[in-house]
Amino acid sequence: MDDQKAGLLEKIRQQFDTAPYPRVPLERSPKGEVQNLYIHDLVTPYYVRNQQVVNPAGKVILDAGCGSGYKSLILAEANPGAKIVGIDLSEESVKLARERLKYHGFENTEFHALTIEELPSLGMEFDYINCDEVLYLLTDPVVGLQAMKSVLKPDGIIRANFHSRLQRAVFHQAQEFFTLMGLMDNSPNEAELTAVRDIMRSLKDGVLIKSRTWNPAYDTDDQRLLANHLLRGDKGVNIPEFFAILQAANLEFISMVNWWQWNLIELFKDFTELPVEVAFTLADKTPEEQLHLFELLHPYHRLLDVWCGHPGQGKPYAPVDDWSESQWQEGTVYINSQLKTDAFKQELVSCISEFKLFEISQYLQKTDTPINVDNLIASCLLLLLEQPRPVQAIVHHWKTLRPLNPVTLQPTTEEEAFETVKQRLIELEHQGYVMLEAA
Ligand SMILES: C[S@@+](CC[C@H](N)C(=O)[O-])C[C@H]1O[C@@H](n2cnc3c(N)ncnc32)[C@H](O)[C@@H]1O
Numbered sequence: 001m002d003d004q005k006a007g008l009l010e011k012i013r014q015q016f017d018t019a020p021y022p023r024v025p026l027e028r029s030p031k032g033e034v035q036n037l038y039i040h041d042l043v044t045p046y047y048v049r050n051q052q053v054v055n056p057a058g059k060v061i062l063d064a065g066c067g068s069g070y071k072s073l074i075l076a077e078a079n080p081g082a083k084i085v086g087i088d089l090s091e092e093s094v095k096l097a098r099e100r101l102k103y104h105g106f107e108n109t110e111f112h113a114l115t116i117e118e119l120p121s122l123g124m125e126f127d128y129i130n131c132d133e134v135l136y137l138l139t140d141p142v143v144g145l146q147a148m149k150s151v152l153k154p155d156g157i158i159r160a161n162f163h164s165r166l167q168r169a170v171f172h173q174a175q176e177f178f179t180l181m182g183l184m185d186n187s188p189n190e191a192e193l194t195a196v197r198d199i200m201r202s203l204k205d206g207v208l209i210k211s212r213t214w215n216p217a218y219d220t221d222d223q224r225l226l227a228n229h230l231l232r233g234d235k236g237v238n239i240p241e242f243f244a245i246l247q248a249a250n251l252e253f254i255s256m257v258n259w260w261q262w263n264l265i266e267l268f269k270d271f272t273e274l275p276v277e278v279a280f281t282l283a284d285k286t287p288e289e290q291l292h293l294f295e296l297l298h299p300y301h302r303l304l305d306v307w308c309g310h311p312g313q314g315k316p317y318a319p320v321d322d323w324s325e326s327q328w329q330e331g332t333v334y335i336n337s338q339l340k341t342d343a344f345k346q347e348l349v350s351c352i353s354e355f356k357l358f359e360i361s362q363y364l365q366k367t368d369t370p371i372n373v374d375n376l377i378a379s380c381l382l383l384l385l386e387q388p389r390p391v392q393a394i395v396h397h398w399k400t401l402r403p404l405n406p407v408t409l410q411p412t413t414e415e416e417a418f419e420t421v422k423q424r425l426i427e428l429e430h431q432g433y434v435m436l437e438a439a
Pocket residue numbers: 012013016021022064065066067068070071087088089090093114115116117131132133134137138
């Protein structure tokens with residue numbers, strides 16, 4: 001490593017030794033943070049890649065650049081029975097992470113002060129690697145990804161993210177400005193934080209760097225300021241650049257982690273009335289091109305957050321929309337295990353008892369428009385909370401609940417029950433609430 005890169009690494013280490021990230025109290029538990037647990041659950045990316053539901057027990061998970069360990073704790077909660085290994089450049093962060101998992105009763109853990117680039121020296125292999133909010137700090141992200149790939153099992157999955165250059169441009173400008181002001185020469189502390197606040201206060205409100213990056217929270221929240229205006233080594237990329245980095249590291253893109261928030265069609269008022277140029281052009285676009293078009297129209301996401309893995313390791317499967325009759329007949333339904341909470345069950349029971357719609361979109365994937373399920377499907381979900389069930393059993397349950405067609409008063413046919421349940425399961429599968437496994 002050349003002197004400049006080594007110097008930057010040292011400054012990053014100092015910054016995170018002085019202010020380990022995130023500053024979350026030791027006692028705070030992520031239990032109940034359903035969306036957070038959902039995106040740290042390795043079952044989801046395995047399912048997205050292979051349409052198979054794996055058991056997290058016994059899996060080995062690495063939190064690469066674990067910081068003060070709050071995400072390591074989420075990984076432990078979201079993946080019962082998995083071993084959690086955390087590494088970070090900053091010794092102080094590692095100490096906090098180790099203490100945090102112990103405090104919350106997780107024993108099957110290991111934490112090491114180590115850089116991502118040094119990972120092979122651990123002599124371990126991982127089923128899942130979480131590298132959250134770190135890649136943009138690495139002097140060479142390709143080298144970092146290659147190091148992670150070298151310790152990834154053949155069917156393993158890496159989650160990694162970069163800051164979006166388009167969404168984050170003003171913060172990169174602010175960082176450059178404060179670097180030129182000499183505020184990034186040493187590890188930023190009290191004096192630098194005060195200087196940034198003084199400068200911002202003295203700027204006219206209409207100056208763009210102020211109007212676009214400043215709000216009252218920065219007056220008191222040191223961590224927020226350090227993670228934005230004074231973040232050292234911060235870099236951004238756009239979608240083609242991120243894909244080029246993945247390719248250089250010989251990693252295969254699997255999906256965006258928040259894939260439901262990257263749907264280009266959703267940016268249009270009415271997807272049935274797309275402008276003809278758009279409708280024609282979209283049909284031929286690769287997933288990468290579609291994501292790039294999305295970010296050009298709507299650079300909304302701070303993070304470009306992806307799952308990737310060794311090339312060619314995904315198991316081929318048909319999307320559920322294209323399943324054959326026999327796949328449906330023999331398929332099994334699982335409810336997403338992050339929904340197996342007392343709060344979810346209580347709300348479900350109360351909606352069923354009171355004949356109310358159940359607003360399922362409060363859980364897992366945040367969406368702008370609420371997604372509701374009716375009473376009959378809510379009752380099927382209740383059944384699934386107990387254990388996975390054959391599709392046939394769900395159809396049977398639905399038909400028992402609705403023996404007559406309420407319009408014609410004719411008995412519900414097997415076919416009608418099957419078609420209705422099938423359509424509902426397809427919707428719920430797309431939204432991540434259930435997973436469907438073919439026999
Ligand atoms: C913004 S924090 C993110 C912490 C944690 N992943 C989270 O999302 O809460 C970045 C972390 O990456 C660590 N880091 C930066 N460069 C690293 C490297 N080359 N190897 C290992 N850790 C690194 C820093 O020490 C810091 O703890």
